[in-house]
Amino acid sequence: MAHKGAAFAQGLPDALNSFSPGLPLAVALSGGADSVALLVACAEKWPGQVHAIHVHHGLQAAADGFERHCVALCAQLNVPLTIQRVDARNATGESPEDAARKARYKAFRAAAQTGGAQAAIKDIAIAQHADDQIETILLALSRGAGLPGLAAMPQRWERDGITYHRPLLAVPGAQLRAWLVERGITWVEDPTNTDEQFTRNRIRARLLPTLEEAFPQFRETFARSARHAAQGQALLLEVAQQDLAAVGSPPVIKALQALSQPRQANVLRHWLLQQQATPSAAQLEQLLSQIAACTTRGHQIHLKVATGHVTRAGAVLQYTAAADKTG
Template sequence: MAVSPTPKSANNSALAGAALLPPSFQPELPLAVALSGGADSTALLWACVQRWPGQVRAVHIHHGLQDAANLFEAHCRALCEQWQVPLVVCKVNARNEAGQSPEDAARRARYLAMSESVHQHPDLQGVKHIALAQHADDQVETLLLALSRGAGLPGLACMPSLWIRDGLQWHRPFLSLPGAKLRECLVQAGVSWIEDPTNQDEQFTRNRIRAQLLPALERAFPQFRETFARSASHAAEAQDILNDIAQVDLAGVMDNGMPNIKNLQLLSSARQSLVLRHWLKVQHQTTPSAAQLAELLSQIASCITRGHQLHLKVGRGYVRREGAGLTWTAES
């Protein structure tokens, strides 16, 4: 459903739009903005267009997962035509595989499509920076989801405001702003957006958090967005330090391109856990569950003879013993 507020002063709305962006957000131009057609991404595109007219491109990912997908695309096309913003539409298959959540499948498909389009589409030539519209409420939801799953520091660190992936710099300039502020600015400016009908479906955990927990937190702790964000920042700092330690430890245990079992056994259990997670993530782009990692540590401790075999499901593949070291291969 499209939301079409009453337009206000164009000059005032332009100032309000540019003011949404923090001074620290200084991307290299031209800039690509991920545009879904919803309020958050519409506010981001609007703000960026006001600050850098003629230097902004939009990318819309058509998931094809719901009947409203074509309406989202049509709205994005009309909006970009009105604002004279080049638009690239990417149609993706975001169906989830067995054991994969629909949200995770859609997220992975979006990032892959965004990266490929920026690298390959002629209308996005020269783009090296991409802006995404997640805001303070999304960050809180991410933290609460991580806590509900018993996540460690990587999960509690939540979403970074800036990171590098696939040779591109990705930005989240709205992480300090609540979603209500973005909608308020759009209403004042008379900018329309599309409401995603699935946002009201409380079978999705994020929607339950948004509908049930955030209002309660607002009443009990009015500053919860700022304090939660500070906690996430502390977790991210601590994780950065652990990553540095893990990198040093990994270099110390490697032998012939593999983590050496005897070298691993010289480390404490906590350091083994840290270095194995780092090895799996950095070299193989996979993440073990807590149970998988615990079993892997147990098996490593038992590797005291040459004949002890090791073959475990870890992340999206298998860890095997190969001579004195460990290898990981993806599941076929």
């Protein structure tokens, strides 16, 4: 069925027309329809300048089949392929999704540094599309996320000296599959994609069809809201940087108290993130309450935040991370 929000939905060629990565370019290739479509289109647009990276997670029996399909496809396209085998099992207290994500980034970095016969790769394209973006927004809403979560997935970002791109965020998944079918190109179906024990799969199977029926242009309007959230978050970051320069790092308590509570929360979140600590909403609220009550020299602050503690050290706050017990 054709996507009804035609003014927003881009076809794959249209999406690539506005995509100008650095070359050579690597494409993350899982073997699924989305990444296969992106690789084929990029290889046609930049012949001889595209490299594929396949990450073998080893988490399911079908993984070897994914790899075989990627090998055959890249041979057909005459595209160099790097296969990275990783251990993506999650540690205690770590979600499987986070473990797999960390393993993928490590694999991408290793593959980009080798680059095969080509120069070192500085740009990697990932095939997440419009439906993935909507699922991300809905998950953020379900968790009560703030602006960073509601901004969803950025189209471009940098990590470990590599620029990552998502050129397909305006292309619905159905259009990618239709494009492949028209060209007679096959892909591999991940058997876990239909397992509704995963929240994303329930959203895809149950919510997206209902939203499409009720709000035919929901992809466009939701994406617009995500862009507004991203702009708002960028502004909050600028304010936080300015306020942190004023209150100091570590923050001076009296200087914090001179700010409004929303600005206190904003600058404290920014400071804690710099300490590799992500506070929950409840932890941040408790910290704001303690700062407001800190009117005497003897008032103590000792609050758990993330895996460490925020304490008072004279006139300033300090954050102490939990001791690493793995050594």
